Structures are given as structure tokens and as C-alpha cells.
Amino acid sequence: MSVVSTHRVSGWGNTTPVRARLVDDAELDLSSLGLRGAIPRGLGRAYGDAAQNSGGTVVRATGETIDLDAATGLVRVSAAVSIDELLCHVIPVGWFVPVSAGTRFVTIGGAIAADIHGKNHHRDGSFGDWVRSVRMLLASGDDVVVTPQSDPELFAATCGGMGLTGLIREATVQLIPVSSSQMVVSTRRCNDLDAVMSTMVDAEDTNRYTVAWVDATVRGASCGRGIVTFGDHADEASGADPAAYRPRSPVRIPGPAVPLVNSVTGRMFSEMWYRRAPRSRDGETMSISGYFHPLDGVDRWNRVWGRRGFVQHQFVVPLDADDVVRDALATVAASRPANFLNVLKRFGPGSDRPLSFPMPGWTLTMDLPATAEVASMLRRLDERVLAAGGRHYLAKDALVPPAAVSAGYPDLERFRSVRDRVDPNRVWCSDLSRRLGL
């Protein structure tokens, strides 16, 4: 019997729990890892198996450094610091993170490892575009500072590298200036997918942030109807303290998990969500958390999917392959699984980072129950995604086969050659890397 105690570890989707050893990064001993290696983990918001390592070690990030140069907006920050903590620190002095995902409960390390994108990708790119340097622990035991100049290949492989190039300890990130903690948001309700897409394209020229919620619970011509929101940071905020940033503490979904989402509640919610949106509204003032992180208002919202868990399937297809998006929504509408959250976004230019997800095109995210029927539906869909030259987001994935990565990420060999150089024995590995043969 082993004497090392293990813990249950799973992704945010709660689909593939495994046992692993948990250690803090300060106590990590690279020489004692054994054959199954280690993977860094932040707040566990990766949906699939990216931040778990069955039978091996999962390294929890620690560290609290936030060292902001208030004149330039350059911040030196520990990998373990969450976007939430960073925002609390920098918004009152007029700075904001350059890229926000749908949750503020991701760490800086995780944001770099997944090369996260936000509603402003068409204009500002992904998180890696704003990282100026990374201090990381390599498999050799060396603690190194990597910049795009000092080691371009390692830097590119680390941004989007899913933690497989080394343990990120600290990063220097360029923030963007804001003059308030409020957003000015416009809303358009569009009765079909064409209207959603053209509204988004039009809004991109003049708005920093655009995104759409789309409905996959109605069939026929209305399938893909949705609500487009776009906006920017408010120049002049109303209220006593324009820079106040105090997100409300979340309401917790009590355990044990009870599945609240099914095809009926999903359809009801979608109908309600669509109808309560204004046909057209401009100049609405919203808080940063209300605009960027609505789901964070509910702690452990993943529990609404019950014990079986869910997949958040996200793919991107080139701009001219928008029919794949249409088919995806129609496929979901036809087979009626539990579903209410689908997000559509148009990406701007991609990067040269080998495992970075964004590329120019349409990206669709769909939350679906983790059933065998949904899996086979998504597999048929994925063939179309790959045939169109698209790819899948590894931070969300726990479903695609290895061939989907080699097809979707043509620079995979570049990533492997960086790992061959800095980690030939694959000290850093995860269930994701094992499953996909990264």
C-alpha cells in the first residue's frame, strides 16, 4: 500500500475525476515525482483534464506578489494571483487586465497557460500578447526568466502550453488604462444567426468588446437567434467613486450537486433570456463584474449540471466557414440536450504560439451535458470543424481524440520540439497531455 495520501482532482466540468498527490509549489521536489510527473494547477477552472494528473502530482500555485508600476501599467504578479485579486488591486488606480475570460477566478498562471481570450480578441488579441516576461521552473530544476527576446520558442510554447513547459511562478503583464470601473454597453436582440453575425461584425469597428449569446433550443429559421452586447470602458463614471470595484460575494450553489439543467429548463431559460432582452438599447452602464463575469455571481455554478458533469465545447472555424457554426446550433437544437449557454465571438488575428487557440474566425462555445449521445453528436460536428480548418480549445476539452489536435494545431511539432529541449523526460504532464499524446 502506498503511504502517500491522494486527493480527488477534476476539472470544472466534473467529468473525469482522478486521484493525485497535491503539493504546494514551494514544497515541490522535482526529484521525487516518479514516472507520472506533475502539472501546475491554479483555481481549477479548466473544464476538462488540463489541470489534473492521475496517479501523479498536482502542484498548487502559491504567492501573492502584485507589484504595479502605476505610471506604465506594467505589473509583476505571482502566477497564483487571480484576475479577481489583481483587479481589486489595479482598478482603483486606473488599470485593467488586457484580456478577461468569462470568469475572474482564473490565475495569472492559468491565463498564460491557456492563453485566454476575451470579448476584445478582435482588437487586443489574447493574454499572451500582453505578457512581457515569465519566470518559470523548468524540468531541469532551473528557475529562469523567459521573454519573447531571450527564448522566443519557449516563450511561445509556454503561452498556451497548458502548463506543459514548466511551472510559471511569476509574470510581467502590460495592463490597459481605464478611467472608471464601469462599462457602457449596447444590446441588440437579433432574430436569426445572420443578424447576430452581421451585428457583431458592424460593432467590432467601433467597440472594444463584442460578444453574443445564441439560442440553440429553437429550431428552424430562428435557430441561432441571439443577443449581441458590445461596449467599452466608461470614460466618465457616474456615482461617488468612479473607480470603486467591489464585486459582490457570490451566492453558493449548495452541495450535493443537483442537476437543475435539463432540456425543459434549458429551453425555458433560453426563451426567457431572449424575451427579456431589449430589442435595441444603447448607453447602459454596467459594472465590470456584471458585464464580464456574470456567472461568477454564483459560486460553483458548475453544480447545476449535477454529478455527471458537463462539457463546455469550444471550437473556432475560419470566417468563411460560418456554416459550421450554423450547423452546430441546428444540430444541438435538433437533438434537444439540456442546453442554455452558447456564446459566439469573432476572433481577430491569431498568434504564432503553437498551442494557442485563437485564430481568425468564429468561435462557438456550448455548454452541454456529458452524455454518450452528446459525445457522438459533438464528434460528428468536430469532423466538420476540422475539415473546415478549425480547432478546439484545449482548456475546455475532455472529449476530442488525439487526431483532432494534430489536425487543428499544425504547429504541434514545434511545441513538441520545445518540450524535447526543456523537458525531454516529460516531467510536466497531465491527463490532457496523456490523453491527447501532446
Place this chain on the structure above:
Amino acid sequence: MRDASGGVQNIVVFGGTSEIAVATLAHLITPSTTTVVLACRDVAAGQAAAESLDVADTVEVVVEHWDATAHDSHQGVVDAIVARVGDIDIVIMAAGVLGNQDTLEADPASAVSMIDANITGPVVTLLACARQMRAQGHGHLVVLSSVAGVRVRRAAAVYGATKSALDQFALALADGLSTDGVDVTVVRPGFVHGRMTAGLPPAPFATTPDAVGAATAAAVRRGRRVVWVPSALRAVFAVLSLLPRPLFRAIVDR
């Protein structure tokens, strides 16, 4: 590794020529599956079973020599499989022989090979697999038991006793593995039409290899500890187990 929908990459069958195991594979193999290992004593029959599997080109089917009675070799066979395929996601223990009670009673020593094949060999191999899965931090052991082991009847005294032992062993093993991320499913079919039972009069609630396979695959996906096939047998044996012995004998040993 397992994917979000419960589909697995690598499946290993011990007793790879078993009809029930082959039928179960048909229900367990998904597009995520990359390798199926059929470990069996008769490699030629294993090849035939491999060819009978209707799988996509992306699935590699490997036949390995494994003799349930050659206990000393079992750890080596498991190690070789791991070296070849990596993590084992599911093990199906399907080895076993039915034997004939009258023959065993006429030649008592012949019971040894049957006991070896039905309980000694499976236990040794399952222990080796459990050790591997504990190290992996995940995995699923599927053990083919039988209702014959739930309450053993005279006409299948040795067979029933071996299945009873295997069933109890598997359940106890499961208790020890539950905190290691390893699941165990014990399958208790009734009379199954097939090669093993050819020529025997079918018992009530008789079923087919395919029905057992479908129920087993469903139980694996749901992580159920025990599955009865057909499910009505659970209630039947709840009653049979409580009957006074003379009454039980009168009912089952007619």
C-alpha cells in the same frame, strides 16, 4: 484515459475469447478507443475473436498470451501490456470454465484446474491490475461473476463456489480501491445462451451475451458496483438467498 462522456482509450480483456467479453467490447468501444488487448490462453482463438470485433481502423486490437493457471506469469503479462499501451482504462476479467459437476465428482483432482482458471488466476491478475490502476490514479475493473455464486446449488457446486469467491473478492477489492480513483463493477448474469452453455437446458430468466454486454457497459458508464442481468434476477435472488435450505434445494435442484 477516459473522456468526458465516459469513453475510454485502452481496454484489456482477460479471457479474451469469452463471448460475453466480446459482446461487452462492442458496447464499450467508442471513437475515443485506441487499443483493445485480448489476453487469452488460445492465441489462435484470440485472433479469431479479434477479427470478429467490428471496430474502426483507428482501433488497434492486440492478442496477448495469458494462461489463467500460469500464475507466475501474470505480473509479467500485465507489465508487458502497460509497456505497450500505457494506462489501462478498463480491465474485463472474463476468464472461467463451467465444468461438469458429475465429471468433477468422478475425478476429484480435475477440480484443481477449474478452480485455478476460475478463481486463483483471476485473483492474481486482478491484484496485478489493481496495483497498476492504483499507481495510475484511475481505472475500472470489470469482473464477470455469476448468479451461480450468489447462492451455490448442488448441481454446480464447484463452479458456483469459485464464482462466489471471485464475487466476494472483487467486492472487497473495490472497498480498498475506492479511495484510489479505481472503480469496480461486478457482473452477475443468469443463464447466458452461448458456447459455454451449449446443450444445457436454459434456466428461467435466460439472457444473451449481447444483453450482458449492454448492461455491463451501461453499469461501467454509471460507475455501478454490481449489475444483475437481467435486472429481475436481483429480486429473484434476494428471495432465493433467504429461503430455508430444504426449500431452496427443492426449487433449484429439481
